[in-house]
Each structure stands twice: as structure tokens, then as C-alpha cells.
Amino acid sequence: MLGRLNHVALAVPDLAAATAAYRDLLGARLSAPQALPEHGVTVVFVDVGNTKIELLEPLGDASPIAAFLEKNPSGGMHHVCYEVDDILAARDHLKAGGARVLGDGNPKTGAHGKPVLFLHPKDFFGTLVELEQA
């Protein structure tokens, strides 16, 4: 079921500062900022060749990353995203196995225009997991 690592996401308090550090200090190639109100975040992707780093800044009053940044004010690793061939089959398999699928259980369209779902971090050893349709 589990496919490639699509991205590792970092929640950051200041996207402009994080973007500048990745571009100017690390010499990274970055996407343009993309505001995703449905997800409550603004995102920049860093291309590191074998995968991507997703820099996330809260957007709006009900951002799902707001509480995480309150606990980790300097930012930190927020989630890992794995690709799956069939996200609905993966969801049903995970639910049958007792994993908690977040939200209403229906995939949303993610930053790459593909369906995504999130799995509760307490069910995966303290790491929030995102699944993206390959």
C-alpha cells in the first residue's frame, strides 16, 4: 500500500524568513508561495531531488497548525506525506485496522491537486501522516 515519500512538512512561524533561509543559506530551489484557505495554510515547496520539504505557515483563524506552533513556537517537523495508489482503499484498510482518519474521512484536494487524507499522530507513534493519491 505505502508508496514513495512525497514530502516532509515543517510548520514555521514566518514563511518569508523560512523561505529566505532555505534559498539564501541552503541554496535550495523553492516554489512560489501558495495560499490554501481550505487547508488553513500557506505553503512553499523546497525541491531536494529525492523528495520535497513543505514549509507551512498558518492561514486564517482556524489553521490546523496553530496549536502545533503554540507548542513549538520556533517551528518543527509537522507531518510526513506518503503516496498511495488508491487513497479510498487505503482509507478503508486503515479504518478497518483501527487507525483514525482525520476530518470527515473524505479526501480533500491537496497542494498538488491530488486527493489527500491525514491520520492521527497518536496512531503512528507521534507522527502526523498525510496520504496523497499517487
Ligand SMILES: CC[C@@H](C(=O)O)C(=O)SCCNC(=O)CCNC(=O)[C@H](O)C(C)(C)COP(=O)(O)OP(=O)(O)OC[C@H]1O[C@@H](n2cnc3c(N)ncnc32)[C@H](O)[C@@H]1OP(=O)(O)O
Ligand atoms: C498544503 C495542503 C496539504 C498538502 O497537500 O500537503 C497539507 O499538508 S495541509 C497541512 C495542515 N493540515 C493538517 O494538519 C490537517 C490534519 N491535522 C489535524 O487535523 C490537526 O492538526 C490534528 C493532527 C488533529 C491536531 O489537532 P490540534 O488541535 O492541533 O491538537 P490536538 O490537541 O487535537 O492534538 C492531539 C495530540 O496530538 C499531538 N499533535 C498535534 N499535532 C501533531 C503533529 N503535527 N505531530 C505530532 N503530534 C501532534 C498534540 O500535541 C496532542 O498530543 P498531547 O499533547 O500528548 O495530547
Ligand SMILES: [Co+2]
Ligand atoms: Co502536506
